[in-house]
Amino acid sequence: MAEKQNEASTAQAEVLPLVLGKRQSRFKRTLKECKRHSLLLVMAGFVLVWYFIFLYGPMYGLLMAFKDFSFRKGVFGSSWKTDRHGNLDLFANFTRMFKDHAFLRAFRNTFIISGLKLLVGFPVPIIFALLLNEIRNRRYKKLVQTVSYLPYFISWIVLSGIMRQILNLESGLYGYLVRYLGFPEINFLTYRPTFRGLLTVSSIWRNFGWSSIIYLAALGGIDGQLYEAAEIDGAGRWKKAIHITLPGLAPVIVIQLILQVGTIVGDDFNQIFNLYSVPVYEVADVIGTYTYRQSFQDSTDFSYSTAVGLMQNTLSFVLIIITNWITSKFSEYGIW
């Protein structure tokens, strides 16, 4: 066998150009690797089938965005979108979207709420990590850290339940503050002026401990010799924080910031859906909750909801690609 193969390849090498010969040997190598790793390929293939069915499978449904979907006819059987006069108008759903007051409101709210969370919430885990790092008592430090990411493991449904219990004016903790300490009698869950604040604060409360892990890990990775050298030079705590700790954290901070900007079109559906109600739609309805209501509550216009979802997905895809590209630039060239 081996001899025959050798003969064949030398014969080809004489006749065919060098490039083709190389390509063929690569093909042969791949074939050999496939044989050797056939089991691996079967294992990966088995999981890939799942990926194709459940993650690529839904993508044919995106056609609905351009069609008049009806359940009876299915995705492929439904007719393409037309305007009033029966002319083909594939983007009718998209033009409708940008004329729809409720959609525009959801679009605006998504950016405002994500922006608020980013603006207020981003520095919190960094400050927390820096301060926690200054605690010398190891057991206390460990205790605070462990407790700080407890809320992260609790679902938004339960957290919403807890918030409702606490903010209840009849029986809750806030009711106590209202009755005996003269706090304003406000039901925060339906109070428009502070609702976005409530979303921001509760989201920070749930996530800050978890987000701080990566900063604490980075702090642990800073070379202790730098601190010793600075001490010998007479640097105090403050100077060390400014000149050693912060520069040491900077790459992580930059990467985290860029990654979070990439998710700004996404909304925290679980949080908002479990906290909002009709009186605060004006300030809290976001694309996710709007799409949900358009398809399962207020109407069943699947074509339109698909179009909204497609728009949001595409936008966030583009943003994530851009921010990932920037991040990789940073991690390549960022030396500090």
Added chain:
Amino acid sequence: MSTLIKKRKGRSYLRKSTGENIFDVLNYIFMFIVLIACTYPFWNVIMQSLTQPRDANKPSLYLWVTDPSLASYRRMLRDADFLRSFLVTFARIAAAWSIGIVMTTFLAYALSRRTLPFRKTITGIVVFTMFFNGGMIPTYILMSDLKLLNNFWVLVLPGLVSTYNMIIMRNYFMSLPVELEESAYIDGANDFTIMSRIYVPLSKPILATVSLWIIVAHWNSWFDNLIYTPMRRDLTGLQLYLNQVLVAGTINIGANPWEYDPMNPNLPVEATLKATIIVISTVPILVFYPFLQKYFVKGIIIGSLKG
């Protein structure tokens, strides 16, 4: 560390500046506030769940309950809907974990082998799904086309593999020495044996991490339950049940009237019952929390190394 060592009269002693002392004290106090802020809401609900029915509608700080009542616990632990929702959640966790962990390991191991043919193509296909998906409605239509709506397996099949979990597991496999594979291969072992006999036993920490991610994800999931199984009340999982009781208000727990009834002083009141189901459904997380957090932290650090 930052203490200044000064020598005075031949004696050396540690000394901190007044500013640093004040900072330290404030910092300890601040961390104490953080501690309270993260635990008090849970404490508050636990105390509320233990209140006597007659006190339930009086606002309180719930720092402590002097005469605890277990009436609402007795009531909820006999509630068929509540208990069944636990069973549904346990069932989906068991199914999703046992199948999901095998699939995640298969793909992660295969992609961790640098000699795997088409490695880049497969990685590309898999990673793309992290950035782009069909969205809520197209996925719903697919489930409908696959005749999975109102079926238990719709809670399990769509979420079997998380690409993020797969990648942190792959990174872990890649960090193990490749010589293990080479020598076993020379001894005649095939890829499956090498994976299951050599790499998997060495990867217990990451398997624990990924298992816990899967379990917590399924413990907390509810939206699939809401939209995919609307006709099957018996498939209502714990979180959807909580959503219906606490948020949507579509399930009423307990007998009417909600208000305290002096004729029936042991009948629990709505606020107490709600606090009780919050506590019961959070207990499993709190019990496993010390264990959870250890592996989760490991996971996030491993994941961020190459992710």
